Structure formats: C-alpha cells, structure tokens
Amino acid sequence: MTAASNSSVDVAIIGGGPAGLSAALALHQLGITNVVVLERETQAGGAPRHTEHLGYGIRDLHRVTTGQRYAAELRKRVNAAGITVRTATTAVDWLDDTTLQIADTTGLSTIAARCVVLATGVRERPRAARLVAGDRGAGIFTTGSLQQLTANHHQRPGKRAVIVGAEHVSFSAVLTLRHAGCDVIAMVTPLPRHQSYAALRVATATRHRVPIITGTNIAEIHGRKRVEAVTLTNGHRIECDTVVFTGDWIPDNELARRGDIDIDIASRSPIVDGSWRTNRRGVFAIGNLIHPAEPADICALDGRNVASAVAGWMATNNWPTDPLRIVVENPISWISPGAVQPRAAAALKHFTLRVSEPVADATICVTQNGTVLWRSRRPRRLVPNRSISISASWLTKVDPAGSDINVALNVSVAVEERLR
Amino acid sequence: MPEIYDVVVIGAGVVGTAVARLLSHQHLEVALLDAGPDIGAGTSKANTAILHTGFDATPGSIESRLVARGYALLNDYAPTAGIAIEPIGALLVAWDDEQAASLNTSAEKAVANGYLGASLIDAQSVYELEPQLASGARGAMVVPDEFIIDPWSTPLAFAKEAIANGVAWLPNHSVTKLDRSHDITVISTAEQHTLRARCVVNAAGLHSDDVHALFGLTGFTVRPRRGELIVFDKLARSLLAHTILPVPTSHTKGVLVAPTVFGNVMLGPTADDIDDKTATSSTRAGIDALLAKGQRILPALLHEEVTAVYAGLRAATQHSDYQISHDPTLGYVCLGGIRSTGLTASMALAEETLALLQQCGLVATPKAPDELRSIRVTNLGEAFERPYQRGSSGAIVCHCERTTRDEIVEACTVAPAATTLDGIRRRTRALSGRCQGFYCSAEVCALAANASGKPMTDWLGNQ
Ligand SMILES: Cc1cc2nc3c(=O)[nH]c(=O)nc-3n(C[C@H](O)[C@H](O)[C@H](O)COP(=O)(O)OP(=O)(O)OC[C@H]3O[C@@H](n4cnc5c(N)ncnc54)[C@H](O)[C@@H]3O)c2cc1C
Ligand SMILES: Cc1cc2nc3c(=O)[nH]c(=O)nc-3n(C[C@H](O)[C@H](O)[C@H](O)COP(=O)(O)OP(=O)(O)OC[C@H]3O[C@@H](n4cnc5c(N)ncnc54)[C@H](O)[C@@H]3O)c2cc1C
Numbered sequence: 001m002t003a004a005s006n007s008s009v010d011v012a013i014i015g016g017g018p019a020g021l022s023a024a025l026a027l028h029q030l031g032i033t034n035v036v037v038l039e040r041e042t043q044a045g046g047a048p049r050h051t052e053h054l055g056y057g058i059r060d061l062h063r064v065t066t067g068q069r070y071a072a073e074l075r076k077r078v079n080a081a082g083i084t085v086r087t088a089t090t091a092v093d094w095l096d097d098t099t100l101q102i103a104d105t106t107g108l109s110t111i112a113a114r115c116v117v118l119a120t121g122v123r124e125r126p127r128a129a130r131l132v133a134g135d136r137g138a139g140i141f142t143t144g145s146l147q148q149l150t151a152n153h154h155q156r157p158g159k160r161a162v163i164v165g166a167e168h169v170s171f172s173a174v175l176t177l178r179h180a181g182c183d184v185i186a187m188v189t190p191l192p193r194h195q196s197y198a199a200l201r202v203a204t205a206t207r208h209r210v211p212i213i214t215g216t217n218i219a220e221i222h223g224r225k226r227v228e229a230v231t232l233t234n235g236h237r238i239e240c241d242t243v244v245f246t247g248d249w250i251p252d253n254e255l256a257r258r259g260d261i262d263i264d265i266a267s268r269s270p271i272v273d274g275s276w277r278t279n280r281r282g283v284f285a286i287g288n289l290i291h292p293a294e295p296a297d298i299c300a301l302d303g304r305n306v307a308s309a310v311a312g313w314m315a316t317n318n319w320p321t322d323p324l325r326i327v328v329e330n331p332i333s334w335i336s337p338g339a340v341q342p343r344a345a346a347a348l349k350h351f352t353l354r355v356s357e358p359v360a361d362a363t364i365c366v367t368q369n370g371t372v373l374w375r376s377r378r379p380r381r382l383v384p385n386r387s388i389s390i391s392a393s394w395l396t397k398v399d400p401a402g403s404d405i406n407v408a409l410n411v412s413v414a415v416e417e418r419l420r
Numbered sequence: 421m422p423e424i425y426d427v428v429v430i431g432a433g434v435v436g437t438a439v440a441r442l443l444s445h446q447h448l449e450v451a452l453l454d455a456g457p458d459i460g461a462g463t464s465k466a467n468t469a470i471l472h473t474g475f476d477a478t479p480g481s482i483e484s485r486l487v488a489r490g491y492a493l494l495n496d497y498a499p500t501a502g503i504a505i506e507p508i509g510a511l512l513v514a515w516d517d518e519q520a521a522s523l524n525t526s527a528e529k530a531v532a533n534g535y536l537g538a539s540l541i542d543a544q545s546v547y548e549l550e551p552q553l554a555s556g557a558r559g560a561m562v563v564p565d566e567f568i569i570d571p572w573s574t575p576l577a578f579a580k581e582a583i584a585n586g587v588a589w590l591p592n593h594s595v596t597k598l599d600r601s602h603d604i605t606v607i608s609t610a611e612q613h614t615l616r617a618r619c620v621v622n623a624a625g626l627h628s629d630d631v632h633a634l635f636g637l638t639g640f641t642v643r644p645r646r647g648e649l650i651v652f653d654k655l656a657r658s659l660l661a662h663t664i665l666p667v668p669t670s671h672t673k674g675v676l677v678a679p680t681v682f683g684n685v686m687l688g689p690t691a692d693d694i695d696d697k698t699a700t701s702s703t704r705a706g707i708d709a710l711l712a713k714g715q716r717i718l719p720a721l722l723h724e725e726v727t728a729v730y731a732g733l734r735a736a737t738q739h740s741d742y743q744i745s746h747d748p749t750l751g752y753v754c755l756g757g758i759r760s761t762g763l764t765a766s767m768a769l770a771e772e773t774l775a776l777l778q779q780c781g782l783v784a785t786p787k788a789p790d791e792l793r794s795i796r797v798t799n800l801g802e803a804f805e806r807p808y809q810r811g812s813s814g815a816i817v818c819h820c821e822r823t824t825r826d827e828i829v830e831a832c833t834v835a836p837a838a839t840t841l842d843g844i845r846r847r848t849r850a851l852s853g854r855c856q857g858f859y860c861s862a863e864v865c866a867l868a869a870n871a872s873g874k875p876m877t878d879w880l881g882n883q
Contacts, residue, residue, distance in 0.1 A: 041859075042815055088815035090822070103808050104811070104815075106812070107808075107809055107811025107812070108809050108811075123858045126855060126856035126857070128651075128726055128728045129854075129856075131707050133702045133707055134702065137881070138880060139882075141857075142858045144858040145858050145859075145862060148861070148862035149861070153862050153876060155876055155877065156877075156882070157880075157882075220704070226882075254654075254854075265723075
C-alpha cells in the first residue's frame, strides 16, 4: 500500500462520463492542462459504457455509434491528449470552497483545485424511491442495472418482463431485454401516451409491438422469492418474472448538496447560471447532473462549452454572485440553467425545460417584471420526459436590476375554446 | 459431527446466535441451526435498531429485567466486536395535552424500571434540541441512554464468535420433529437430517410456538404483528440529532423517527396483527400512513428521497411478556414471544438460557480465557472508520454505501458466509444505498459468483 498523497491542480473534474471527459478535452484545447478527472468507477466513460445499442454521438462526434464505442472513443481522445484520469477515485466531501476529500484504493487524501467541475450524472429512481408496495423478490431492476448485467456479464435477467415507464430510456430497456432473450409483456405509464421518438424505431428493430398500457401505474409487486406478477393501479394483474423501472431520473447530487450548492426543488439538480456556475465559488456543474436526463452528446456539448467559462474564471478570479433566478410556472416542471447573470456574457445558446403533463399548441413566454422578453409558439404537442429547447437570445434583453425571470406556457385561445 | 450434541439451538436470529455464542464459551458440543440459508434473516433483519434502556417496559416483567441487563451487556460487547453503536439518546415527544400529561406517567414508569436517566423538558427546549421538528410539540421526556446500533452486525458477530469457538453452524435445517427418549432428543428436519442432543433451545422467533408444539407443549400462540418501515436517504441525517419517540400506547411503541448508524433516517414501524408468518410485504396503506406520520413529526424528511421500504414481523403472543420456560425432563428451554426488544435483550437471554440449561442438568464448564477466540466484524457505521477510508481493501464497488471489493469477497467466504444478495447487503451494506443497485448490482453479483464459486444466476435468484 502506498500512502495516499495530497495534490493540487488547476481544475478537478468530478465524474468521467461524456460531460466530464469532454470538458477535460476542451480545457486541454484552451491550454489548460493541469487538469484531473476523478472517476469512481474502475473505467472512465460514464453511463454509455453499458449500452450496446446505437444512438450515441450524433451532435458531438457527428456519427451514430453504440454507447460502448462512444465511451471508448472519448477515453481514447482523453488518453491521446495526455489528460490525467484517476479511476477508482471518489470525491467524498469538501474541505473548503474548491478543495476535495477523495477516496481511492490507498484511503483518504485531498485534492486542492482552483476550480471544480461537477459532472456526476444521474441515476434512475429505483423501486423503493417510487414507493411501490409489495414483496421484494428477485427480478427487480432499473435500466442501468439491467444493462450492466446483460452488456458486461451476459446474464439473462428473466423470461417475462414488465417495463415501468415509456420514455426514451424505457425503449432502450426493451431493446436490451429482447437482446437478452427476455420477452417484454407490457410497458406501463401513468401518462396518456408514450414519450419517445424511439418507439417506432424500436418496434421496427424488434419486429414486435410492445403493448403500452397508458394512464395507469404499477401499484404492487408480488412474489416473495422471485417476482411472479404485478398489479396496476387500474386493478389489472400481469404475470411476469421481471420488472424494470426506467427513467424517473434523479441527479447524483450528493456531493453538490454536501457543498451547500442550491438545488432546484423539481429536478433536484444544482442551479447554475448561463455559464454553468453554481452558487459555490469556483464550482461549475454540467451534464445530466443539471438536466436529468438528456442524451450523452448533449452532455458532451455542456463539457465543451463550460471550458471557456472555466478559463474566464481562472483568468479574472471574478465569480458573480446573486444571479437572477428563472421561475417556472405549471405545467413547466423545471428549466436548466435555472439562473442567469445578466451582466456577464454567457456561452449558453439554449435553455432546456420539461413539462409535467402533455400540452398542445402552447406559447412559451419569457417575462421579467411583466415585460415579455421572448415568446415562441409550439404548435406540436409538448410531452413530459422530453426536452423542450428554447433560445437563449433573450438574455441580452434582461434588465440586470429587474426581478427574477418568469417562464410560463400560454395555451392558445383556439385550443382553450376547443377544450371547452 | 459429534454423535450427540450437548445443546442444539433452533433458530439463528439475534437470540439464537447470542445463545450459541455464550454456549461456545463452555466446554460443550453445540450446533446452531436455522431453516433458512443464513443467520439473522428472520425478524432480526428488519427492526428499528434501537438499543433500548427498557424505560417503558412493564415494571417487574421478565422483559424489563432482561432488556436492562441486555442493554448493559451489548453496550459493552459491541465496541469490542466492531459493531457500530451511537449514543444519541431519544426524545419522547408529546404532541397534545393528553400526551403531555402522560409524560409524567412515563417518567415514573422509567424509575419503576430502574432507569434513572430520564428528565422532562418544555417545548422550547425540545426545539432547541431538534429545530426541524414539526410545530406543536408540547414537551418531551429526554432518554439520553436510548442508543442506536447496527442490527445486522450484531447477530453476525455472535455467530462468527460462536463458530470460531467450535459451534457447528447448520443452515437449511428446518426442524419438523422432536422426539425425546432416554434423555436424548432426536431432531429431524424437512431436509432429512437427523441430529441428537441432550438439550434443545427453542429460539425460533415467529415459529417458537410451532417448535414448542413439537414437544406437545402449549401455552402461547404467535400472531405476527407486522411493522412497516421507510428508510430515507443519508442526506436526511442532518435533520435530527436524537431518536424521536412517540408517547407509547398499550398496543405498540408507536411510530418513531430514528437515525441509523449507517447514516440514514428511519420512519416506522406500523403495527398490524396479521395471520401469515411470511407476510413481510409492504402495503400501500402502511406506506401512506407512515408518510402522514412523518409529515406530522419531521416535515422536511418528506422532501428527501426514500432509500428502502420494508417490513418486519414481531413475534407477538396473547401475553405481553416474553414466554420463557424450561423443562428438565425434556432438556428443553423455550425463548418464545421475544416481540419488540429482542435485539437489546439478546445477550441477557443467552445468560438466562445458560442458567436454565444448567437447571435442566447440563454440566457446563467454562473455557479458560486462553482457550477462547475473539472476533471482529467489519464496521459498517458512519461514526467509525470504514475500510474505504483506511485503504488497501480494493476499489469501492458500491458507491452509495462505499463498500470495497475485499468486503464483498469476505462476506461470501468467511463463515457464516452469505449465500444471497440480501446476505451480502447485511454484511457489507452493498446494494442497500440510494441507487439500490443501479450502479453496482451486476458487479456485486459477479464478485460474489467469483468468490463463492456459485454461478451468477444463483445470486440473481433466477430459476
Ligand atoms: C439505460 C440508459 C440508456 C441510455 N441511452 C442513451 C442513448 O441511446 N443515447 C444517448 O445519447 N444517451 C443515452 N443515455 C444517456 C447517457 O448515458 C447520458 O446522457 C450520459 O451518460 C450523461 O453523461 P454525464 O457525463 O452527465 O453523466 P454519466 O455518464 O452518468 O457520468 C457520470 C460519471 O460520474 C462518476 N461519478 C459520480 N459521482 C462521482 C464522485 N463523487 N466521484 C467520482 N466520480 C463520480 C460516475 O461514476 C460516472 O462515471 C442513456 C442512459 C441510460 C442510463
Ligand atoms: C418492526 C420491528 C422493530 C423492532 N425494533 C426493535 C428495536 O428497535 N430494538 C430491539 O431491541 N428490538 C426490536 N425489535 C425486536 C427484535 O427485532 C426481535 O425481538 C428479535 O429480532 C427476535 O429475534 P429472534 O432471534 O427471536 O427471532 P428471528 O430473528 O425471527 O429468528 C428466528 C429464526 O428461527 C428460524 N426458525 C424458525 N422456525 C424454525 C424451525 N422449525 N427450524 C429451524 N429454524 C427455524 C427462522 O428461520 C429464524 O431465522 C423489532 C421488531 C420489529 C418487527
């Protein structure tokens, strides 16, 4: 055992997923090379490492590849650039603003950084967090645990599965189960319809249509030793030996919260401004940690974009405080970033928001003190669990001395009349 | 295997393992058996993990005496064995006039139970101690000696020590028949084993009445009382400093909010009398009732994520006290109806058992100190050093609970070894954190398969 040694760097990036690795590469290109990426797993690459199907890399690598190949490509680039990635190393706690306590195979030590970039990602809420009653037999998974089992260990999870959720990742679970030789009996969602573009593609790829049971949720799981059936809130019982809980993302925000970083009550993500700054001096947050959950390439672009903000902070030592908050109204559930610094130039091009229920023909309105800064009509239905992107062009119109920004949906008069 | 055991202990919960441990300090041939594949997998795995002072027991009862004695013994033993224990204390909070009035009764009862540490405080002092508590508290009784303890490592340490000192650990031995003749009991199991013993100890928990009946004895019937519990994320731990107890009613100790030594916060238990001794499922109604209670006690708790929901079954009987008896002609000691304080009382129950066995004619000569082997379990408590902090225990595998590779390998290889993922959970905390295996379940299974030589499908519970 070598004694754990303390070190200091310019930038410590916490999390070696698409966001963290991309941030390291972009910093390197800006000439900031005294960077370390801390990754608690024994291999960097993040969540994509476990996905064998296509759907990664379009926006950053400009090609479509599998999750595993995508992660490998990012690792290759980081290696080629000579960036230090410390695997099997967990950021455990904060010792001061930007000094971290870390744990690796030699025990505890510290890393003093001038700047910290949090890129710790998201996970799916497991069964207990969703308060699903019943027995606790074997055969209950999240997509994440399922994919590791099949992709890394080639195990067959079961024979007949019910999938809870019908968003993008749920269809990823369908592909994984099919590939592993497990039938998918049904997908269950409390929403009125599925929430994925991928549904059709998956149906084509598997030559099977999976029945999607909408407007109901899972109520209880039966089976003491092994799952035998589930009951739905509509009273129906489905015989199955496997249940996969998909989506319902929760950011891995433990380190952020231990650092007293402000958290959005709906998304549970750290609140950042247009330059990915948190309220903790010298600490940025990127990737799915701040928008649960987007595709990997979007997270990678966060990583690219944060680099100039990091460089700016290192050059000026200026950390603006008291940003204007962006307040959302129902049925918008959250917006990311959730704050803006009107005086500072932001690299940000888009905001991302989500709705909690489907909305047809809405106008998205950004206002401050009752003045409309921006609005945009969305004739297509806005769907929960699917990202809605809005331009950041209105940032220049924000009154720095004004109140918080408000974002709301106005349902068009025509629709309201039709509904009546 | 000896021809005839001196003592066979039926049931490897916290009570049976404590008995086996104490017997292992004597020159005796002892076997510890359980119907299941693991120790501590019955009621002992699902409780609120409080080391009770016994302040609210029925004065003069066997339970009152054994809880007080067990408290002292376990409080001394835990640190020597590496079992995490935290001296946080409890507040018995009154929420209305009636409860406020009965705090005096509780204080008198504590004294009658021989517990002199309790004191009454007013509402203002309650909020000074627990600022996050819901409004409306009228006052409280402070019980500084109600501690929290690691409930899984306790039976594990007992069993490990028993095995280290020569006790035979026999899992998957479900006792179905007891025949006594010529001062020997023949024990038969559902798995077709036959054992012979001079004495038998019934520590079968929920099935203590069934085992009692195998000798044709009656006197008590176990009717399970289900207790559902919700465990909240570790980020909730900073919300409170003490265990928050309700003013007890005759039926149950009521719903409490308690920190755990693992750094979580627990809300529960409910109390429902049911008929099925295996019904450890959680219910919608139970979950909803607990959340409503939680909202009234510590509202901020409900903003935190839930890590686990589970249920335990108390071995309640028609009597309020423990059902302890012995029969010299049968060479038999019964430890029945150890309902809601068995973790605390376990080591005192062991002392009691040894004395009763001696009354049954068992000759027990203590081993010399240098003949005894001591053991330690891996600390799982947040208040003490854990392997990942020390290093050289391999990489962290379970990130939520920071369990290292070597801990998982040890859990699967050192007797009494885990044979299920639940067994690994209880020995290492792996898989029992906030992500419930999202990140590491496949890895833990693979490590377990590798260490045990048993294929991954077995660990996954696949048919
Ligand atoms: C089942 C599934 C299917 C998906 N399918 C697709 C798809 O088809 N296409 C697509 O584009 N995207 C898909 N995604 C989403 C994609 O994986 C994520 O968008 C992407 O991985 C997010 O990148 P990130 O860097 O923000 O977080 P992550 O990839 O989650 O990386 C975070 C990293 O931080 C590490 N970490 C966390 N805390 C600490 C700490 N304290 N110390 C050190 N390290 C830490 C973690 O170990 C992890 O490696 C899918 C995701 C899942 C789970
Ligand atoms: C919700 C709840 C909260 C509680 N909170 C606390 C607390 O905070 N503090 C405290 O001190 N106590 C508490 N308790 C009580 C404590 O958990 C129990 O008293 C204790 O676990 C009982 O242990 P045991 O060994 O008697 O039973 P068990 O742990 O149930 O062990 C009995 C064993 O016998 C085996 N068995 C049964 N029949 C046979 C057979 N025929 N052949 C072979 N083996 C057999 C079973 O498989 C089982 O493993 C609580 C209990 C519950 C349910």
